[in-house]
Amino acid sequence: MSDPKLQALIFDVDGTLADTEDLHRESFNHAFSELGLDWHWDSALYTDLLDISGGWGRLQHYWQQRKPDVRAIDAHAMQHTITRIHELKSARYEAAIQDGAVGLRPGVLELFDEAATAGVQLAIATTTSPVNIAALLRRAMGPGWRHSFVAIGDGSSAPLKKPHPMVYQQILQLMSLDPSACLAFEDSGNGLKAATLAGLATVITPTPYTRQHDFSRALQVLPDLGGIRLAQLAQWHQAHWAGERLLAVEI
Numbered sequence: 606m607s608d609p610k611l612q613a614l615i616f617d618v619d620g621t622l623a624d625t626e627d628l629h630r631e632s633f634n635h636a637f638s639e640l641g642l643d644w645h646w647d648s649a650l651y652t653d654l655l656d657i658s659g660g661w662g663r664l665q666h667y668w669q670q671r672k673p674d675v676r677a678i679d680a681h682a683m684q685h686t687i688t689r690i691h692e693l694k695s696a697r698y699e700a701a702i703q704d705g706a707v708g709l710r711p712g713v714l715e716l717f718d719e720a721a722t723a724g725v726q727l728a729i730a731t732t733t734s735p736v737n738i739a740a741l742l743r744r745a746m747g748p749g750w751r752h753s754f755v756a757i758g759d760g761s762s763a764p765l766k767k768p769h770p771m772v773y774q775q776i777l778q779l780m781s782l783d784p785s786a787c788l789a790f791e792d793s794g795n796g797l798k799a800a801t802l803a804g805l806a807t808v809i810t811p812t813p814y815t816r817q818h819d820f821s822r823a824l825q826v827l828p829d830l831g832g833i834r835l836a837q838l839a840q841w842h843q844a845h846w847a848g849e850r851l852l853a854v855e856i
């Protein structure tokens with residue numbers, strides 16, 4: 606069997622395409638203040654809270670940590686309040702992204718362009734919302750950004766969040782591609798777990814929020830994608846799958 610050809614690059618969004626988590630954190634704090642809550646997420650606390658993928662679930666986890674004895678009747682009120690906090694937070698985040706608060710990380714746009722020229726497909730597999738994806742990529746790539754991506758999986762399409770592989774499994778199905786034809790790009794331990802469980806080899810570009818995570822199963826761990834060309838990615842991809850086949854033969 607010949608080595609699988611690299612046919613698609615699948616990108617996580619927050620932390621991978623752009624270092625957005627500090628803006629997410631600031632947006633959460635803005636929402637807390639707007640609603641008169643005495644909550645404040647500093648960087649150290651947020652680093653821990655990022656173990657929970659998805660902002661809504663992160664809020665629910667934090668609230669339950671603070672008030673473990675929420676009674677059933679209050680649970681409904683809690684969910685309503687969490688939804689209101691997340692709405693305010695998302696509006697603040699979207700406005701800041703539209704104002705150019707955060708740009709794409711080094712090398713990302715260049716890799717998009719190189720992939721398009723080479724006929725390598727692009728896809729997105731994220732836990733965040735469609736609104737957040739659109740705000741970031743419209744600002745970075747212009748109004749036609751959506752045409753660059755064959756498939757997008759996000760927090761609304763995949764209710765089971767990373768480290769569950771659902772969002773990556775959805776993307777592979779939408780593209781009708783085997784994991785061996787793709788590479789995933791992530792920034793976090795949960796993202797690496799999700800991509801690995803979906804059978805994907807994964808390139809990691811950590812951020813200050815995730816650099817302490819376990820990346821031992823990553824294909825490569827890089828400071829960022831600056832200067833990383835498609836040929837290099839294809840070489841790593843081929844070596845990975847050749848090694849996998851060798852292991853299978855040995856076994």
Ligand code: XBP
Pocket residue numbers: 617618619620626629657658659660661695730731732733734737760767796
């Ligand atoms: C990272 C997340 C998101 C963001 C906050 O997503 O877990 O929840 O932290 O965005 P990615 P929301 O998979 O792109 O790394 O509040 O919209 O969830």
Ligand code: MG
Pocket residue numbers: 617618619620621791792793796
């Ligand atoms: Mg991420």
